[in-house]
Amino acid sequence: MINKNSPIPIYYQLAESIQKQIDSGDLQPGESLPSEREYAEKFEISRMTARQALNQLVNNGYLYRVQGKGTFVADKKIEKPLVGITSFTEDMLARGMKPSSELLHFELIPATEHIANQLQIKEHRPVYEIKRIRLADDVPMAIETNYISANLVKGLTEQIVNHSIYAYMENQLGLRIEQATQTIESSIAEPIEAQSLQIKPGVPVMRIQRIAYLHDGTPAEYVISSYRADRYKFMVQMHRK
Ligand code: 16G
Incomplete structure (x- = not known):
């Protein structure tokens, strides 16, 4: 899913793949996402990179954060x-x-x-x-x-x-x-x-x-x-x- 040799930034690849999961319905509105640490461990990337990917999707309205609870899939616009x-x-x-x-x-x-x-x-x-x-x-x-x-x-x-x-x-x-x-x-x-x-x-x-x-x-x-x-x-x- 993540190609470290690609010229496409890793955070971008991760954001895109999460977005695909949302678009296809694999991730449903209200569902909670793995934490930054879990993404970092799974793809052997830094937590900063995982955070950057999640931030992008939060800023674009695909995800939302609840303090102390984590990151969730937003309702479709x-x-x-x-x-x-x-x-x-x-x-x-x-x-x-x-x-x-x-x-x-x-x-x-x-x-x-x-x-x-x-x-x-x-x-x-x-x-x-x-x-x-x-x-x-x-x-x-x-x-x-x-x-x-x-x-x-x-x-x-x-x-x-x-x-x-x-x-x-x-x-x-x-x-x-x-x-x-x-x-x-x-x-x-x-x-x-x-x-x-x-x-x-x-x-x-x-x-x-x-x-x-x-x-x-x-x-x-x-x-x-x-x-x-x-x-x-x-x-x-x-x-x-
Ligand atoms: C929409 C219109 C607004 C109108 C209203 C009437 C837009 C951006 N605005 O919200 O101009 O006053 O509908 O709604 O679409 P109503 O008949 O439900 O009161």
Whole structure:
């Protein structure tokens, strides 16, 4: 499994072979891995090299460490296609997972200049500010803050946003989102975010900003969110012109 004469660094070979075991299902999520010492003895390599291999897989989200207990296989990342506008609720149901939300904040506020610009409304017009932790099978995946014009999406309540905002807009109000622009930037979790997401401060997150539009071009929501980079990856299929 490890070729010491190869120009490929030993730690890299070890990391690759562990990753293969994860991909093939030989190592299952939650399963504990041999210790650095055990890898070192088995392959006659230094503990430092074994640590380097495990570190790489921890940093890439394939493994996680529990202090005093060892290293474990992480759950597979959720692969979210970037084409097609879906709601968090739809995404999780499509994967056979249970979506839920923890409402951190729900308030009707006057639009700041920035929010008003994003939603193409006048400053100080009423907007809902909704901050939710989004969970899949009770595990926090993301924190989302939605800004929604109260004159467009009427009658939002805490009960409604505890379920699905998109379902309410479409099924109750007949407002269908047709387009969106979205940016994704990498960042690290701030302490308060990390607490909500149940991750350590400084762990990578993806900051996503979305403006979603109705068919006539009216902005229906402006959303700022932080997705756990250890649980999510984005996928897009591309064609060369
Ligand atoms: C997704 C959307 C978010 C939208 C939410 C509605 C991304 C990055 N964001 O999380 O813009 O507000 O779904 O979810 O995909 P809901 O209908 O379950 O409330």
